[in-house]
Structure formats: C-alpha cells, structure tokens
Amino acid sequence: MAIMNVNPTRMQMTKLKKQLQTARRGHKMLKDKRDELMRQFIELVQENKKLRDKVEAALSECHSHFISASAVMSRQALDSSLMSSGQQTGVDVRAKNIMSVDVPVFSAVSESSDEGGIFPYGFAFTSFELDDAVQSLNELLPDMIKLAEIEKSCELMAAEIERTRRRVNSLEHVMIPRYEETIRYISMKLEENDRSSRTRLMKVKDMLLDKAHHYSG
Amino acid sequence: MVKNIAFIGDSESVKGFGAVGIDAVICDSPENAAAVFKKIAEKDRYAVVYITEELYEAAQKEIQRFSETAVPAVIPLPGTRGNTRIGTKRLSAFVEQAVGSDILFK
Numbered sequence A: 001m002a003i004m005n006v007n008p009t010r011m012q013m014t015k016l017k018k019q020l021q022t023a024r025r026g027h028k029m030l031k032d033k034r035d036e037l038m039r040q041f042i043e044l045v046q047e048n049k050k051l052r053d054k055v056e057a058a059l060s061e062c063h064s065h066f067i068s069a070s071a072v073m074s075r076q077a078l079d080s081s082l083m084s085s086g087q088q089t090g091v092d093v094r095a096k097n098i099m100s101v102d103v104p105v106f107s108a109v110s111e112s113s114d115e116g117g118i119f120p121y122g123f124a125f126t127s128f129e130l131d132d133a134v135q136s137l138n139e140l141l142p143d144m145i146k147l148a149e150i151e152k153s154c155e156l157m158a159a160e161i162e163r164t165r166r167r168v169n170s171l172e173h174v175m176i177p178r179y180e181e182t183i184r185y186i187s188m189k190l191e192e193n194d195r196s197s198r199t200r201l202m203k204v205k206d207m208l209l210d211k212a213h214h215y216s217g
Numbered sequence B: 001m002v003k004n005i006a007f008i009g010d011s012e013s014v015k016g017f018g019a020v021g022i023d024a025v026i027c028d029s030p031e032n033a034a035a036v037f038k039k040i041a042e043k044d045r046y047a048v049v050y051i052t053e054e055l056y057e058a059a060q061k062e063i064q065r066f067s068e069t070a071v072p073a074v075i076p077l078p079g080t081r082g083n084t085r086i087g088t089k090r091l092s093a094f095v096e097q098a099v100g101s102d103i104l105f106k
Helices: A010-072 A075-083 A128-213 B030-042 B053-058 B060-064 B086-099
Strands: A087-098 A101-112 B002-009 B023-026 B046-052 B073-077
Touching (some): A101 B046, A128 B046, B030 B046, B030 B060, B046 B053, B053 B060, B053 B086
Parallel strands (some): B002 B023, B002 B046
Antiparallel strands (some): A087 A101
C-alpha cells in the first residue's frame, strides 16, 4: 500500500492521527447505515416481489375480462363506452425519509364526478363482461399504486446502498490502511532520526573528552 | 401535491385504464416509445407512469434518466401480449446492485 506524500514530522503525524480517527468513526457510522439500509431493503424487496406477482396475475385476469368483453361487444361500442371517464384517479405524493433516502409515498385520490360510481357508461348497451373488467381493474388500482411506491423505494434504496457500500469499502480497504501505513512510516522515520542524533552526540562527546583529557572511555 | 397516473401501452393493453381514471396513452410501435415516454415524463404532471414491458424495453435509455428521482415512478407491467417477466428481472437487478449478488430470486 502506497504511503502518502508527506513530510515526516511530528506535527504531520499528529494531524494524520486525527484524520485516522475521523476516518474510523466515519467508517463505523457508514457501516451501520449500510447494514440498516440493507435490512430494510431486503424486507421491502420481498414485499415488492409478492405484490408484483399478485398485480401481474390480477392484471392478466383483467386483460382476459376485456378480451371477453370485446368478443361480445362491437369494437366501436366498447371503445366509446370506455372513452369517457367518470372519475379521475390521482395520487397524493409525499416524501418519506428512510435512512437519508427520500422515497415517495403515494396515496390514491379519486374524484368521481357523478353518482354512477366507477362505471363511466350506461348499462343499456354494454355487456356484463365489461362491468367485470372495469370492476376488477378498479379493485386492482390500490395495489398498483402501492406497487409503484414500493418499487420506486427499492430502486432508490438500491442505489443508495451501492453508494454507501462503496464508501465503506474505500474507507476500509484504502483510506484507513493508507493512514496507518503513513503514520507508521513517520514514527519509524522519527525514531531513526532520534537514534542517529543520539549516536552523533555520543561520538561528539567522546571526541571532546579525548581532546580535553586524552581520555577515551 | 396531487399528481396523475399514466399508463403507456399499445391500444389493446391500455383499454379500460381510461375508465378507472388513469390517463391512457396509446403507443402502438416500440420505436416511438422513447419519444412518447419523454413527452409524458417531462410534463411533471405524473407521479406514476406504468408502461407495458415491451415499450419499457424500447424506452429503457430514456427511463433510466429518472431512476434517481423520486417522481415519476416508472413501473413496467405486462400488457396483453403476455408476460416477459421484465418486472421480476428488474427486481433482481436491484438486489444485485444493493447486495452484490442476487440472493433472493435465484
């Protein structure tokens, strides 16, 4: 592991030690964040899978209802019955914060304009298959909206987990070892300097003694 | 903030969604999917955009641009032409992105 390009001084070492401490603390916190995100993500994604299977199955049933409706009704009649809509479905969008990830929360808002309920057509010229189809689709709507909410949350959380994981790994395997290595390098260098100046002093002392008293000890 | 829901699909698949109050957007050829989706997504009127699987695949590049924003949520759903399981594959891709390998759906 490459060490940093720094001067081997005591001041630099103190600075690096402080940085190492910060890096360790950051690493610990990010790791906790990743673990908690992961736990919630796994829960959410399992729910997502269940809901998706349910919605897909129900949707294919709806499609088959519409196909049988189109078999007994003329195309024009069917299209014109479905053209106008008695209700407008929207979603109220709110934001929820899961471990610093902003995920949307959708709640369905539907406005019915008349008392005819969900059916946008009169019953006189339509078949009951069409009623079934519209009814089943209408019942599916809350699940579809829930699916959208959960699936979007999963998407956002997956991206955040990946980012956090990268940060944790880079701290753990690159930053922290590099700090440690550099600190070790500086402390060795300082000790080496220490030793060399000590021997130099001893040597000088010997020389001085020798000069003054012709004494060598 | 109340926003609308859109369903993009071929004329068979969107049938009925208009009746329950979802804006049905017809797009019969996959080549136009990206352009149609772009028009819908840029309006900022829609919080949820459902799209049939084949169109999802065709417009994937355009859809990717919204993967980091909270709205619109773009959700692929099977159309009348059968289920290609793109939705489930998308889920496994999320798991793979988050965990590093697909540990749930294998």
